[in-house]
Amino acid sequence: MGRILAFIPLTIAAVFGGFFLWGLNPDRDPNNIPSVLISQPAPQFDLAAIEGLETPGLSRADLVDNAGPVIVNVFASWCVPCRAEHGILTQMVEKDGLRLFGINYKDKPEDATKWLAELGNPYEKIGSDLSGRAGIEWGLSGVPETFIVGPDGTVLFRYVGPVVGDEAIARFREALEQAGALPRGQNG
């Protein structure tokens, strides 16, 4: 009995080791997830504005018939990486003149309002997804996630995790260039 018990720690450690080895696979990028939505029309959703905030709500209708590609960012005040990402998205709006829409995922309206008041609100429209229903439609795996949606409402690109750090920003900007939202060759 004692003999078997003594092997338990080793067994558990081996299982962990197996997962780690899998996790180190160079092809695996914790932030890169293929999405079934790519090249598909953006899903149906209709979200009201965050209660107490003047920024209007967001629905699928806002994502079609635009002049150029737009960014849809899923965020929440309880999400720490969202804070880190916020400044970078703000810059894209202010410096590059991109259009940014937000989906506020499972967040209390008063928390979201405070968060935006503190960090600034670069979003043109924000839908409040209290129930997480729109999140399911968009196939969210976590927060933050950021999508690039073409002028006709087609999902062109999905980025999982915060767009933070040189590599992530470069990848995201490259996707923006491919979508035609940024002129080519400005990457960097």
Place this chain on the structure above:
Amino acid sequence: MVRTAQSGEFIEGVDDQMTPEVGHFALALALALALVQSVLPILGAKRGNILWMQSARWSAFGQVLFVTVAFLALMQAFITSDFTVKNVVENSNSLKPMLYKVAGTWGSHEGSLLLWTLILTVFGAAVALFGSNIPQALKARTLSVQAWISVGFLTFMLFTSNPFDRVFPPPSDGQDLNPLLQDVGLAMHPPLLYFGYVGFSIVFSFAVAALIEGRVDAAWARWVRPWTLAAWMSLTAGIALGSWWAYYELGWGGWWFWDPVENVSFMPWLMGTALLHSAIVTEKRDAFKSWTILLAILTFSLSLLGTFVVRSGLLTSVHAFAVDPERGLYILGLLAVSIGGSLALFAWRAPMMEPGGLFKPISREAGLLVNNLILTTATGVVLFGTLYPLFYEAMTGGEKLSVGPPFFNAAFIPVMLPLVFAMGCGPFLSWKRADLPGVLQRLRFVALLAVLGTLAVWYLAEGGPVLGYLSLMLAFWLFMATVREWTMRIKLFEGPVSTSWRRASNLPRSAHGMTLAHAGLAVAMFGFIGSTVWKSEEIMFVQPGADISIGGFDVRFNGVERVRGPNYFADRGELTVSRDGKYLTDLFPERRTYPVAQSTTTESAIRSTLAGDLYTSIANPASEDASTQGAWTLRILYEPLVNFIWIGSAMLVLGGGLSLSDRRLRVGAPRRKAAVTARVPAE
């Protein structure tokens, strides 16, 4: 003159830049010594060759000497802003204040690895120097095991992460260290954290040596105790400083975020705390032997796991190092050998260890067993929550999710609360068999006080969550039970003060240390609870001249001024704080911009008192429309009792220090078997 490999030309004015080569060479020498130390002493212990065993002493000193030389060489490169060194280019800047140039030495992956190795060798040398009461063979084996870890990390550094790599041509200036990292708390945070993390390496080495010897007894536990305590103290201080840094520097108004990087430092702490308590049972009662050994192995394994997670890019975190799969694979190999090897050895040898003293379900031993079970469960909860995103992704073939504070708060706090209750009773229990009704009778008054205290807070604070009040009651309970136990031991109020004084000075320092540390946890709990449950927060757009009232304070916003610092410029808000019309202080929160690093940081301004912190920070309004013209975003928080967290942490560390200074650990020089005689606990 230096001849560069790439061009073969001589460069003027770089005569003094040989130091990085010296550092690199010193690392190679340290590796050579570590290789000798991994083999010779342990063979000596097997064959009874005293000379071979004693060689460990000199190779351990040699290792620490050479790694120190390497560390100083890197530090010199940072101090003189030697931009021929890649690591300096990437992590420093000539405009940076000197303190942060020095701290830059351990700010990067390579530099911190060098610090890791330095501390590893320091602990090895410390055992060689101070371990004169440890038997020759055990010491030789321990130092050999320690050298195995050295070899692992030195090769890792030399082959994948050389801190002395050069760049050519050297750039004119460096790329700065993240300005967030320019903080005294942060500069001191990694060294302390590493002393804790890596300090457990020597405990690990002791455990593996004991398994190889096949012998664990009370004497072993006593030899290991000071090292465990020293590592635990550093880790406690390191975590507290890190949390202090998050609170004061990051400007997020929180002190713990359950980020993977925080979690991986917290897990060895939980496990190390369990180890500290389980080793007491091994020392006093010769029981829990294989359990103590297992905890020693697991504590250091979790430290290694932390190093792995932070450097491999396995999980996403706000403050991980740059990702490199090759490095990740190398560390995973190290983990497999060290953790896998030691646990395999454990599986082989542990069943052969003779069980120790018997005890009843109600006894000091059983109390400490409860402590161990709860701490292990809590570690498991944190481990599971931290790695669950990875497991989930692997099991579902690529789907991802993140685990945040809601999980940890919901799972961790309920596990820990029973521990706090048990901590109140534990010290009253006697070894082998205790009288629980008697103990509870003694604690009746304490329980009553805890209820009254909680009711008083409820009356004053007007509402709050039930869990908050339950936690508060347990914090009162723990604090007063701990004080009660101490006063009973020294018979305070039961006779003349002189008697109590005599009893207090006769009490072993480890007993005072326990009282202080347990009370410290209660004090820290008041801080956790106060700043979580009764925190108030205001965020608003304000024009100069506006008045805001929060937590009983009146704050007037006087305007914003542009100021300059050594390598940044800042918008500085001016606030006047008063209460009931009485002036208290001025606060100047800043928003700093670092042009070289192209980033901004929030420097909050805080009025800090024992009752709570008034915490202010400032930013530009997001969009400049008519309603916010000339306005600023002001964020004001009132965090009651938050400073109790740091006071409580300091008490934990001091308690550990008191226990460490116990003379029984220094003299005593227990011979094997002689130390087994159990002490009867004082009433």
